[in-house]
Amino acid sequence: MANSWWEIQILCEAALEETIFWRLEQFGCRGMSSEVKGYSCLVSAYRPQAQAHVLDLAALALSLRQDALCVGLPIPAVQWDLIDEEDWATTWKEYWQPQEIGDRFLINPAWLPPPEQTDRIILQLEPGVAFGTGDHATTQLCLESLEMRLSGDHTDLAVADIGCGSGILSIGAILLGATKAYAVDTDPLAVKAARESRDLNGIDASRLIVEEGSVDRVIKLIAAPVDGIVCNILAEVIIDLIPQMTPITKPTTWGIFSGILLDQAKPVADTLEENGWVVAALWKRQDWCCMNVRRT
Numbered sequence: 001m002a003n004s005w006w007e008i009q010i011l012c013e014a015a016l017e018e019t020i021f022w023r024l025e026q027f028g029c030r031g032m033s034s035e036v037k038g039y040s041c042l043v044s045a046y047r048p049q050a051q052a053h054v055l056d057l058a059a060l061a062l063s064l065r066q067d068a069l070c071v072g073l074p075i076p077a078v079q080w081d082l083i084d085e086e087d088w089a090t091t092w093k094e095y096w097q098p099q100e101i102g103d104r105f106l107i108n109p110a111w112l113p114p115p116e117q118t119d120r121i122i123l124q125l126e127p128g129v130a131f132g133t134g135d136h137a138t139t140q141l142c143l144e145s146l147e148m149r150l151s152g153d154h155t156d157l158a159v160a161d162i163g164c165g166s167g168i169l170s171i172g173a174i175l176l177g178a179t180k181a182y183a184v185d186t187d188p189l190a191v192k193a194a195r196e197s198r199d200l201n202g203i204d205a206s207r208l209i210v211e212e213g214s215v216d217r218v219i220k221l222i223a224a225p226v227d228g229i230v231c232n233i234l235a236e237v238i239i240d241l242i243p244q245m246t247p248i249t250k251p252t253t254w255g256i257f258s259g260i261l262l263d264q265a266k267p268v269a270d271t272l273e274e275n276g277w278v279v280a281a282l283w284k285r286q287d288w289c290c291m292n293v294r295r296t
Contacts, residue, residue, distance in 0.1 A: 004049040004082045006057065010064065012076035014041045015261060015287045017136070019067050020076065022234065025187070027060050028052070033096060034135055049082060099134055102144040105172065107134035110200055121175050124200045125166060134168060138258040141283050141290035142232050143172050145256045148292075149228060150176035158182070160218045160226045160248055162241060163233035167194030167210060169256075173230070174203050182226070183210045184217045215244040225250040231257050235264040239271045246275065251295050258290035265289050 008029065010020055017034055020043050024032055029045035036042075061078040068075045098115070099107045106120040114122045125134070134140065150157065150173060157178050161170035164183035173181050183194050194210045211217050218226075226248055231238055238257055245255075255277065260268050262284065269279050272293055281292040 004084060006047045006049055006052055006080050007083050008045045008080045010043040010076050010078050012041055013073045016068060016073055016076060017041050018259060020064060023063055101134055101140050102147045104147050105143055123172060123175060125197055126200060137285040137288045138232050139168060141285055142169050142230055142256050142258050145290055145292050146172050146176055149254060150178060157227035159228045162215060162231040164194050165190050167197040169230045169232060170208055171197055171201050174208055181208045182218050182221050184213045186214055188212055215241055219247050222248060225253060227253060229255040233259045235260045235268050238268055242271045242275050249295060253295050255293040260289050261287055262289050
């Protein structure tokens, strides 16, 4: 008999999307997606029925309500239904189709054959529990920033991916020509997903090193400071991590920081400047921004 899954759907303000993804990750959801619905965002996620009861789902809805009230935004509409495993697989795949990002990338679902005629770099991904499929504005901004940083002859570089999630950014850096990438995440499920993504894209483990941990783990892994840092997580976490990054940088190191709402940009920029960085450019998309920074 097929297993059953909870299908959780949340209609929310776009500004709450990142927080909701984080809540769903903490809740143990597998396969998350979002799509624009007018001026709102519809987030869908799945969790095995055996791992959650109705009371657990009610507690999740209460947490989402409290998150919205804390920032003065409308309360999300949350609903859940039980579906069979075969329906879950089909439903997820309907949500996620090949997607062009920037000038060079094509994010291709692993279950679909890569397009035969394209001049884009094909990045293969399998949906999993870790955030980062290319759908989110912050991920797109980071990939586009990497295109700018790793263009022409400027590819003989080492990159650190802090909070790597599915590994999409460090994989993107390698596919653009970076020599080595160090990807770390405190979530063991994200580490597993990033390693699977690395294998799916045919990248040697000696070029893309994926480990559990954070900046302190990168410090132990590297033999010399890195050339670039990518960090696409919550603004509050970025602010805490910035002072820890000094040991992995050199005067020419650049950084790409995202996962930052527009109204959170100033405290992040202030912390960067206090720790020897200059915000060279700030790119916006929807309610989100991406900071391209360099050392002073």
